[in-house]
Amino acid sequence: MSSTPASPRVQPLTPPRRFIPVDHARVDFTGGFWESWSNTVRDVTIPTQHMRLEEEGFLEVLDFDKPPSPLVRRIQPSGLSMQHFFDSDFGKWIEAASYTLKAHPNADIEKKIDAIVEKLEQGQMADGYLNSWFVRREPEKRWTNLRDLHEMYSMGHLLEGAVAYFEATGKRRFLDVMIRAVDHIIDTFGPEPGKLRGYDAHEEIELALVKLYRVTRDPRHLALATYFVNERGQMPSYYDEEARHRGENPEDYVYQTYAYSQAHMPVREQTQVVGHAVRAMYLFSAMVDLAHENDDPTLKAACERLFDNLTGRQLYVTGGLGPSASNEGFTREYDLPNETAYAETCAAVALGFWSHRMAQLDLDAKYTDKLETVLFNGALSGISRDGEHYFYENVLESHGQNRRWKWHYCPCCPTNIARLITSLGQYVYSATDADLAVHLYGANTAEIALGQTIVRLTQETRYPWDGDIRLALGLDTPSSFTLHLRIPGWCRAARVTVNGEAVDVKVAVTKGYVAIRRAWADGDEVRLSLDMPVDRLYAHPAVGEDAGRVALKRGPVVYCVEETDIGTEPQRLRLPAEARLDVAYDPNLLGGAAVLTGEALEAETSDWNGLYRTAPPALKPRAFKAIPYHLWANRDPGAMLVWLNEK
């Protein structure tokens, strides 16, 4: 790795060779799973989140004309207030809300966003600096602690919000505020003499800058993102120097290692996913963006290694990641405890971002599989079915102590899952001039441009509750292009027909995508049938926690057993290896879902006297039911289990 230059020159831009995601607003979910969730998030989550931001004092931080309100009480392990990064929360809320506006204009929401933007503009310092904490409370301390204080992280989320709002409404005011803020960062940080060689310990601004660049095409915006990614982890560490400058001993760093922020070595040398999980995912997402924009194979190669490390050794079956609360992140490989799983919602959402970006660079279902895993499991579990309660941590086992909350002292997750769902359309299809890739299944209609050709696609399916998908193509004139249909990794038998004629899937499939190149005509119909039995999954033997246990998965959906369905703690069950599991769609379960039923065994407790004895528990039959993991904790509180003991 020593041949990697420390700060490579920005490469000349090459024309896009990758797939470009179809804009989310071009995809209209029509009935089915995602329409229901999209409606909930648009109609309930977005308005209630604004209410919470007001109720909880998050928006007060923007009252620059008043004295600052008292500090919130809860602090981080570093001893610093959460309030340092409140900006990120309304930045992310604006982004999430903006995604709803294109297809569903909403004057009230726009008014709320405009009010925030007006205050931000008012608070922006003359040189462009923008952060509500430092502007109001201690402007002299700005940029003195990139290690702990998240200034660029917060600006990055405002920037993502500004780009989304501009794209939704065409209004430039917020975007212009943020471009001035970025100009200020460019003036302050970089490799040039007289600038600080710093970079934010909490990644985020890097990927936001690429989003900005894709709007502005200003090469300085791309160059800044490139600088931050290249500078990361160079030694001696900027954070050491910065700490000494503050009069602190760098060894007093509360997290002890810069691996916490993926800043322990240059990014191209990293092979194991370490540290804070959300930071890692945001960094890797930016690395894919730069691999593309700078045509940089070294960043792509690093991402491929890191993706394989994550998915091969550190990912929960739900797509959750980062097992430990102490660093909100990774520990050792294969450390996947269930009851204490941190598996932050934000981390799963951000794995979705990363996976999706990887799939555009390299059309490989191994990436889209993980996007789909988080969408149906470890990210979606972060929001309640009513759209206004949340999980920060997504455990895979509970004894009933885990309850969804209305708000959180660190509310990063609610707006993150919201922005994922309000922009979900973008993950379904992507295109080049001559290719149309179908990544996700779910009932929708879409209008997709392949160069000059407009394809009107109708996808009819009850997915994920069954595996039959009908695609109808609408075309004004016949057109030749390649249709790429993803065959999910979990599917062991798939059938494809075009206008009733079978496609030889085995021949046509490459990296999990069936490629059908032909001259397509209006009314063409493609049918895809994905076998969707109940899978019993076993974990690698190095995952000691799951030894002797089995997880149930059907299609993309991971299942769990809740005490409320079976009347006993699922931890007491033993699922016989040969137990039959029936699938049935239950329309009354939280908006409808396929459930699994059968008979398991339950460990008898009535004959126990004390904690330990020399005879194993007696086992008696017990009716068994499993529901999709993402729906757990929406009914009566109780125990829950994903990895069931097998008998």
Next chain:
Amino acid sequence: MSSTPASPRVQPLTPPRRFIPVDHARVDFTGGFWESWSNTVRDVTIPTQHMRLEEEGFLEVLDFDKPPSPLVRRIQPSGLSMQHFFDSDFGKWIEAASYTLKAHPNADIEKKIDAIVEKLEQGQMADGYLNSWFVRREPEKRWTNLRDLHEMYSMGHLLEGAVAYFEATGKRRFLDVMIRAVDHIIDTFGPEPGKLRGYDAHEEIELALVKLYRVTRDPRHLALATYFVNERGQMPSYYDEEARHRGENPEDYVYQTYAYSQAHMPVREQTQVVGHAVRAMYLFSAMVDLAHENDDPTLKAACERLFDNLTGRQLYVTGGLGPSASNEGFTREYDLPNETAYAETCAAVALGFWSHRMAQLDLDAKYTDKLETVLFNGALSGISRDGEHYFYENVLESHGQNRRWKWHYCPCCPTNIARLITSLGQYVYSATDADLAVHLYGANTAEIALGQTIVRLTQETRYPWDGDIRLALGLDTPSSFTLHLRIPGWCRAARVTVNGEAVDVKVAVTKGYVAIRRAWADGDEVRLSLDMPVDRLYAHPAVGEDAGRVALKRGPVVYCVEETDIGTEPQRLRLPAEARLDVAYDPNLLGGAAVLTGEALEAETSDWNGLYRTAPPALKPRAFKAIPYHLWANRDPGAMLVWLNEK
């Protein structure tokens, strides 16, 4: 429970009806398990602990004639320095060291203790107050925060040290210093008008005061302990009032609930063991002491309920207790995670104190069984075989990340396990005028007074490595008394003979003690044979963590499997239910121990590609070895497991 008076009058003293432990110095371990550990602790642990106290600056806090040294960096979750209770650490060291002096006088150790005592005397305030932190740094803040600052906890440990040193050497200086300190506490706290109605949140002084009372027979000493125990948990809480007095909001309390300190309700109403585990054990030990001294059946009944709750629902198989690091204590019942077990050494040591006290009040092997469990497992695991490395947390599963340390920023555990072992003799026998109870087995000679009768007892055995015990009685004149021999709860077949003649154990046994009443003569010989097969233990089905798992125990010794013995992580093993386990004594294993060997199965990893798959792991044979749990982490670092997956 409402009939319990809030502050009952001190009861008139009644003559002791309980068993009185035989003084530790009257019991001389002769070869075998405990002689080896006693020698290590006396010859290595005690001197090296004094070195650490010096090296780490603990003794500097007593340099009252110099300006205070800088604060130690590590702080508690409350934001307060550990240094507030450094006194407790050398108090406990003095106690541990003192226990060695009776049988093994050591001028150097005495000199070191005298030096500490001299400084303490010098630092004591004119009114008797004594705490190195407050005296030197902020005397005006003394007694303003009993909730967090451990002043009486520290004084309690000094007091235990003073009593032990007085009993070992007859020197009164330290004892007199501490009596003055206690007089000051009596002047300051109590139910009388003008006094503070406070009590320390970290229990300890209560049991220390009873020890003092047993030396002084000053009823005020007993009354103070009684007041503290009775006042505990009375509402409105003293800690609320005290916090408001400091200008703080009581709701900002970092641990959120006074259950953390067993101060959430009056002690006689408590039925579930909650909060900080060490605090709970110290409180309950004091409650037994007071149940005896005050002849108070309500305290005895509370202790019986709490003991059953602990041992029936909250105790690790090793005798470890308090699963959670966040409160150093208890969570919900049946929550016994293995890899994250906190199970602090101090808590197991203190469960030994409590169990032993219970057994004196009520000769029941269920108490002594737990004493023995911690002695051979969850307490002893806290010290390395070389006697100078320690565990604070005693996990039951590791992936190799747990290493014994030389010292700790909160070194409460090293001196606690040391004082347990240097005073171990007192746990072996106890007596009344007409009874001699044998609680523990292990080679020793002892001189025991039953009223006027002196019994010289010789115990010959290889226990715990086998279950054959020979007791030889030496008597100057024949004497009638009852010999009570404990039949451990783990033993399912015991044989007893007196001078070769069988005793009908089934008839003679009550609450786990065989009572043999007869006229004993010099040279009488009792033989006890305890069947000691390898037991497979299963946990109550409510302990989800241990479902499908088995622990191995032989006699009182819990076993574990270490990676270093089997060449693979024990988490990958499956132990067939029918697997034969052979027992062999290995003289070369860390001073000698019985080990278990056999054949298990190992989950194959070579055929895995990724984290999850639909086929269970293939299993292949793997030679299996288990060693006593208390010996783990003394050789090459690696994974360790107590609860093995059963096939």
